[in-house]
Amino acid sequence: MTRMLDISGVHTYYGRIQALKGVDLTVEKGEIVTLIGANGAGKSTLLMTICGRPRASAGKIVYDGEDITHKPTYEIVRHGIAQSPEGRRIFSRMTVLENLQMGATTGDPANFDGDLERVFTLFPRLKQRQTQRSGTMSGGEQQMLAIGRALMSRPRLLLLDEPSLGLAPLVVKQIFEVIKEINEQQGVTVFLVEQNAYHALKLAHRGYVMKTGEITMRGSGRELLANKEVRAAYLEGG
Ligand code: ATP
Numbered sequence: 001m002t003r004m005l006d007i008s009g010v011h012t013y014y015g016r017i018q019a020l021k022g023v024d025l026t027v028e029k030g031e032i033v034t035l036i037g038a039n040g041a042g043k044s045t046l047l048m049t050i051c052g053r054p055r056a057s058a059g060k061i062v063y064d065g066e067d068i069t070h071k072p073t074y075e076i077v078r079h080g081i082a083q084s085p086e087g088r089r090i091f092s093r094m095t096v097l098e099n100l101q102m103g104a105t106t107g108d109p110a111n112f113d114g115d116l117e118r119v120f121t122l123f124p125r126l127k128q129r130q131t132q133r134s135g136t137m138s139g140g141e142q143q144m145l146a147i148g149r150a151l152m153s154r155p156r157l158l159l160l161d162e163p164s165l166g167l168a169p170l171v172v173k174q175i176f177e178v179i180k181e182i183n184e185q186q187g188v189t190v191f192l193v194e195q196n197a198y199h200a201l202k203l204a205h206r207g208y209v210m211k212t213g214e215i216t217m218r219g220s221g222r223e224l225l226a227n228k229e230v231r232a233a234y235l236e237g238g
Contacts, residue, residue, distance in 0.1 A: 006063075007062075010061065012046075019213055024215060025215060027191050034192045034206075052071060081155055082153045084150040086162045094133070095132060097131065100148055100149055101152075103153055122182065123148055140168070140174070157190075163179065201221045
């Protein structure tokens with residue numbers, strides 16, 4: 001297996017608050033890796049630290065053999081990492097098509113039509129709604145747009161922050177199916193942060209559990225799903 005992402009001993013602070021306390025985590029090429037954990041555990045901070053905002057104050061982040069710990073965010077994106085942030089952050093006054101165009105600004109303009117078609121194949125709904133103002137779409141459609149926009153930069157590593165947040169169960173199922181398709185059919189490696197532990201671990205090849213800024217457990221998706229502690233803390237009643 002080829003290592004795509006190697007995070008070692010990463011510490012991140014917000015002022016005096018320490019959000020990450022020496023995180024070690026790896027993602028192999030072609031994998032779906034899930035990070036689960038309670039509110040405030042530091043999951044989003046880890047995703048953002050990979051992209052260089054905020055910066056790790058200690059430790060190392062290596063992507064595809066290259067140390068990106070101190071690289072500016074635009075360069076990290078250019079290297080093939082794209083993030084779909086928590087809360088989606090789509091440009092709600094813009095149309096669907098305009099949002100997708102924004103995502104393409106880091107890619108090669110010559111590829112635009114093909115990339116757009118690829119996103120429309122994954123999300124036929126976005127094709128139908130090209131001219132709709134994105135803020136007027138449903139939560140699920142907006143999530144599809146956020147993922148579609150991230151794909152427009154042709155990432156090799158896709159970072160997803162809580163794609164299921166606030167969505168109805170049926171829509172959650174659809175979103176996870178598409179994530180699987182992106183991974184299997186388009187060969188994109190996926191690192192996924194989720195509170196919806198059941199679906200996320202079911203989908204994942206491997207998973208990690210984070211608690212107050214530290215990784216407390218790791219294993220295959222199946223192992224973690226069957227683990228008593230994981231079940232009690234993140235699955236039962238949830
Ligand atoms: P959630 O699922 O609620 O988003 P999370 O696991 O993603 O939780 P983070 O958002 O990474 O957790 O937060 C980790 C810690 O860092 C929390 O204690 C949070 O209050 C703190 N934190 C996050 N962002 C900031 C910020 N901009 N300024 C100060 N503290 C922050």
